[in-house]
Amino acid sequence: MIATYTVARPLTDTEMEAIKTPALTGDVAAAIIATFDALLADIGSSWDLEVSIQPADYAIPEAQWLTICGWLTNSQPTDAIESVNLGLTWMNIGPSSYKPAQEASA
Numbered sequence: 001m002i003a004t005y006t007v008a009r010p011l012t013d014t015e016m017e018a019i020k021t022p023a024l025t026g027d028v029a030a031a032i033i034a035t036f037d038a039l040l041a042d043i044g045s046s047w048d049l050e051v052s053i054q055p056a057d058y059a060i061p062e063a064q065w066l067t068i069c070g071w072l073t074n075s076q077p078t079d080a081i082e083s084v085n086l087g088l089t090w091m092n093i094g095p096s097s098y099k100p101a102q103e104a105s106a
Contacts (some may be wrong), residue, residue, distance in 0.1 A: 008059040008098055018063065023071035026082070031072060035060070035095060053094045058095040065097035069099045 011019070015038040022030030036062045038070040039058045040046050047053075 003059070003096070003098070005008075005059045005096065005098075006057040007041075007042045008096075009036055009042070010061050011035070011064055011102075016067070018102055019068055020071055023068055025074065026075035028072055028086050032069065032090070032094055034064050035068070039095065055093055056096050059098045060095055062097040062099050065095070068094070 012086070019031050019034045022034065023029075025083065028062070034051060036050075036058065037047050039060070040050065040053075069087050069090050072090050073083045076082040
């Protein structure tokens with residue numbers, strides 16, 4: 001089964017930097033908002049304009065998804081439980097991920 005998304009694309013370097021700053025400090029809410037703001041811009045919207053967002057309707061490449069998750073989970077090196085919680089929050093509320101076509105066929 002092939003998933004269909006409202007928006008599925010790689011984030012730009014600038015968008016990744018905007019997500020990295022809050023992610024490295026463990027601010028998962030700000031990292032998620034920055035991610036969705038980037039994706040929602042493709043459909044002329046933003047986090048503040050949406051009443052409800054279905055995270056599974058949006059996707060970024062798996063490598064970027066894992067990078068952001070890594071930033072979050074490594075942001076709290078002295079609190080292993082908080083690190084896990086940040087990763088789980090990203091997994092539950094963040095966008096989906098996909099393997100780019102050239103990776104999927106390899």
